[in-house]
Amino acid sequence: DTAVSQTPKYLVTQMGNDKSIKCEQNLGHDTMYWYKQDSKKFLKIMFSYNNKELIINETVPNRFSPKSPDKAHLNLHINSLELGDSAVYFCASSQAKGPKLFFGSGTQLSVL
Amino acid sequence: DQQVKQNSPSLSVQEGRISILNCDYTNSMFDYFLWYKKYPAEGPTFLISISSIKDKNEDGRFTVFLNKSAKHLSLHIVPSQPGDSAVYFCAASVQGGSEKLVFGKGTKLTVNP
Numbered sequence: 001d002t003a004v005s006q007t008p009k010y011l012v013t014q015m016g017n018d019k020s021i022k023c024e025q026n027l028g029h030d031t032m033y034w035y036k037q038d039s040k041k042f043l044k045i046m047f048s049y050n051n052k053e054l055i056i057n058e059t060v061p062n063r064f065s066p067k068s069p070d071k072a073h074l075n076l077h078i079n080s081l082e083l084g085d086s087a088v089y090f091c092a093s094s095q096a097k098g099p100k101l102f103f104g105s106g107t108q109l110s111v112l
Numbered sequence: 113d114q115q116v117k118q119n120s121p122s123l124s125v126q127e128g129r130i131s132i133l134n135c136d137y138t139n140s141m142f143d144y145f146l147w148y149k150k151y152p153a154e155g156p157t158f159l160i161s162i163s164s165i166k167d168k169n170e171d172g173r174f175t176v177f178l179n180k181s182a183k184h185l186s187l188h189i190v191p192s193q194p195g196d197s198a199v200y201f202c203a204a205s206v207q208g209g210s211e212k213l214v215f216g217k218g219t220k221l222t223v224n225p
Contacts, residue, residue: 004155031210043156043201043215090155099144099205099213103155 003027006091006104013081014112021076021107023091031097032074034066035090037106043090049074050097078109086111115139116204118216126224131189133219135202138183142204142214147176147187150199150218159200160187192223 006023013019025032031050037043047066048055054066063079078085091104117136125131135145143164148156162169162176162185169176175188189196202216 033210041217045213048210092155094210097210099146099203099210100158100161101148101156101210101213103157105153105155 002104004091004093004102004104006089006107008107009105010108010110012110012112015081015083017081018077018079019081019109020078021089021091021109023074023076023104025072025091025093025102027093027095027102029093029095029102030071031094032068033092033094033101034074034076035092035103037088037090039087046076046089047074048097081111083111085109114216115142116202116214116216118200118202118219120219121217122220122222124222124224125192127194128191131187131192131196131221131223133187133189133200133202133221135185135187135216136183137185137204139204139206139214140183141206143207144205145176145178145185146203146205146213147174148201148203148215149196150201156201189221192221194223194225197221197223 004025033048034046046060065077068074088106090106092101094101146161147159149159150156160171160174162178178185199218199220201218206212
């Protein structure tokens with residue numbers, strides 16, 4: 001029973017399209033995150049979401065928007081995809097903004 | 113601006129020997145440090161952590177050492193096993209929080225049988 005699950009695992013799409021990645025956690029955590037691992041392999045936080053409080057990394061373009069229907073889900077919507085958005089996106093969760101994160105297995109996004 | 117640096121992209125050791133993975137940081141505000149392990153096609157998983165009030169934390173075969181004056185930490189794995197082959201990420205945070213968690217680029221460890 002996967003603790004943090006994200007779908008799809010692979011996503012191949014054309015430039016300009018809009019896509020979503022879904023994430024669900026069954027750990028009862030109250031904070032969820034989206035991370036991006038770029039071609040240089042750095043893991044960088046994009047968003048954290050805790051009790052309806054959204055904290056955004058200011059470097060993230062506003063084409064990216066997280067949506068949380070409830071505490072167990074944090075989906076990532078991306079509008080007008082660009083080539084530079086190609087990366088692996090990881091969802092994660094933690095208890096009470098603690099630094100010990102539980103990650104999903106990642107979504108490999110390829111924009112053609 | 114790399115606040116957390118793992119200068120060795122890869123490391124290869126023999127099974128049974130010690131693996132030492134290194135991490136340097138530049139931000140003196142960091143006070144909590146973590147190591148994550150990542151297998152291919154999986155997300156990182158938490159391995160071990162240390163608070164800046166300690167200089168060593170041990171969990172089974174894994175020990176993390178922190179040298180605050182040098183802004184350096186290391187992960188020791190003894191004895192190394194083939195199943196330890198993975199990418200190891202060092203991460204640092206301010207006030208033990210997740211919002212300013214900064215990761216290094218990772219070191220790929222290969223343990224040869």
